[in-house]
């Protein structure tokens with residue numbers, strides 16, 4: 001270990017049943033899996049037997065961070081939390097959630113690359129980790145408290161610099177749709193109930209150490225500076241949202257900073273300015289996710305951006321909306337990003353003052369106030385889409401007892417009154433009544449409980465449901481066949497942004513195609529949105545690259561909501577980014593010199609281990625037909641437009657079959673079953689995994 | 701330093717400073733400014749041709765200094781260090797009736813995508829709602845703008861597109877995607 005930088009060097013193992021605390025050497029055991037999801041999948045493969053259920057003591061939770069966490073590399077604050085996924089339907093399988101904030105860096109400074117949680121405590125506990133030492137502490141006084149109070153309580157004990165990842169009442173009550181949250185708004189979905197099942201209320205970490213950079217420090221600084229210079233706004237949108245003096249292009253991206261636009265609730269107000277990309281001290285002014293998702297009005301309520309350690313993007317916008325204190329009795333200040341930001345709003349179909357009005361903003365504030373304290377997960381908006389569909393189709397009324405149904409203020413709901421959220425959300429966290437209990441199960445188990453066929457959901461484009469209890473996440477609507485392939489691969493929504501961060505980056509299609517030719521071998525890898533061309537091998541290469549980079553980021557602690565960085569806002573680079581930035585950073589930080597291809601190969605090993613775990617626990621090698629499935633709505637256009645015409649996202653069944661063939665071939669897997677071959681495992685030094693699966697008859 | 705060289709350096713500096721504020725430098729403005737500083741001789745009518753000559757030299761000597769003429773042939777100058785060609789192109793066309801149509805056509809052709817109407821209320825267009833509606837009305841009556849069409853999204857946002865580059869269905873799908881779809885798929 002002595003020669004390696006990057007890694008802290010130790011993995012912490014906590015057995016809550018026996019209260020045994022131990023450590024193991026990261027390099028010896030996990031170096032070939034980097035960190036993050038890599039360590040997570042490895043632990044799940046080695047230690048969690050097939051047939052284990054998410055809430056069994058035998059299930060484990062791995063909080064994994066990577067060798068770049070806690071360094072100066074941009075956007076390095078992500079912690080991957082891997083476990084058996086309680087909302088994966090019809091059978092729980094391995095998956096991971098990802099939280100930003102400061103937990104990852106703090107864990108490294110405390111001397112650890114991961115925490116493996118196993119067993120079950122006999123009473124509520126929290127875990128205190130400080131500078132190489134861990135202690136299991138009594139949490140009985142915290143049980144029943146929300147996330148905010150728990151966080152403050154532990155922060156008061158450990159000091160304000162510590163990072164606290166806690167669950168709310170939802171997780172305590174074993175609601176599958178629960179999160180763990182650190183730093184108030186940085187959540188990992190699906191994990192809350194699993195922590196609750198182990199009686200683990202929170203983990204507080206504090207470290208005063210540092211992360212060593214193994215190689216030449218000047219080189220490191222240079223690469224970090226290069227990386228910073230390539231950043232766009234959140235989601236690596238490299239073109240501003242409106243014409244700016246310095247910019248050649250403008251597009252409706254999330255790069256909202258502009259002359260005249262102000263953070264209206266900062267005291268005094270702050271103008272974002274034109275945000276010339278060469279000024280690295282103004283990167284944080286580019287993004288305002290509240291204004292992007294809630295509309296123009298959100299500018300007046302914006303205080304500033306907040307975010308993860310070492311990330312200048314600050315995508316968690318802090319809002320101050322004074323009216324919500326008097327109207328709803330909640331704090332005037334809230335912060336979150338993307339789906340968490342709009343959690344409350346998305347339950348409603350209409351608002352009295354329109355979709356971008358004051359009431360919609362207030363619904364967001366109420367939503368954040370409740371869910372980020374109770375610790376409820378929204379499953380990328382699927383909970384709210386399910387809710388609307390079930391209510392407006394009349395199914396909800398039929399399934400919920402009459403008395404219970406009458407107990408809700410449906411007239412308020414239909415009018416778009418945010419007070420309705422006070423009736424609904426606490427009941428979900430507390431499993432009160434049939435409706436709330438069913439919603440808390442996640443889509444797959446809810447449909448099963450209410451006798452609704454999954455196929456009904458898979459035919460309705462508006463519900464955006466994909467498979468296995470989870471929604472689409474940047475599929476054909478964003479990247480045609482490449483997006484479809486990506487959405488078939490995981491046991492929850494895919495959470496992959498590698499492809500969409502490119503296709504939505506704002507550059508004209510001609511420039512995107514020039515970059516695509518350099519990266520994936522042909523301009524034909526990408527199409528203009530809603531004008532898709534038939535499948536070709538370059539789209540399969542793009543899909544493979546996207547998946548591997550996602551897994552790489554999740555294992556290094558880089559943010560896949562930002563990366564990869566293959567495009568940039570820099571005209572002088574012809575908008576090129578740097579396809580090797582990850583391997584440059586990794587090699588310099590750790591001293592383990594790896595080329596881009598070599599590091600991508602490690603990512604492929606990690607991804608393959610996820611595939612192997614899925615195959616083992618599903619007990620079938622017929623992945624193509626039983627796992628990598630595609631909902632019917634992908635092949636339907638509401639107006640009947642044919643595939644491959646401009647103006648539709650409709651895919652063609654035969655073409656998608658070809659897409660899957662090409663993808664499996666690119667991966668070196670068996671086309672018929674969609675399962676990796678023995679040779680594919682061996683190529684990535686997973687021979688033992690191949691042996692294990694061969695013994696079970698699970699390789700083609 | 702020769703006086704002519706001093707003038708050239710001063711001109712480049714003035715143009716660059718103006719560009720840093722996000723604006724173009726007009727020939728007339730430059731003339732007034734230099735005359736005010738006493739840097740232009742000879743006097744009177746010859747000043748113009750004298751300055752034209754110097755400006756030609758400034759443009760050829762400085763890679764970043766560019767000349768751009770509006771439709772009525774008035775020369776404008778800017779530095780590409782602070783202003784992009786596209787942005788300068790918008791500024792120089794600001795007073796022209798065709799600006800909205802040209803912007804809409806460019807966007808429909810190169811990205812491709814329709815453009816939300818409200819973008820014209822923001823810098824550098826800075827048009828009022830009335831001015832925008834006025835332009836639209838005029839465009840509706842003139843044959844040369846018949847390719848400019850409108851589509852409205854499900855939340856009521858109006859987008860413009862050119863049917864030379866996008867058909868009606870494609871434009872409406874793209875507008876819905878940009879206005880509603882992207883935010884619903886965070």
Ligand code: SF4
Nearest residue numbers: 100307308311315559
């Ligand atoms: S982009 Fe947002 S989520 Fe990603 S690291 Fe930065 S602040 Fe965190």
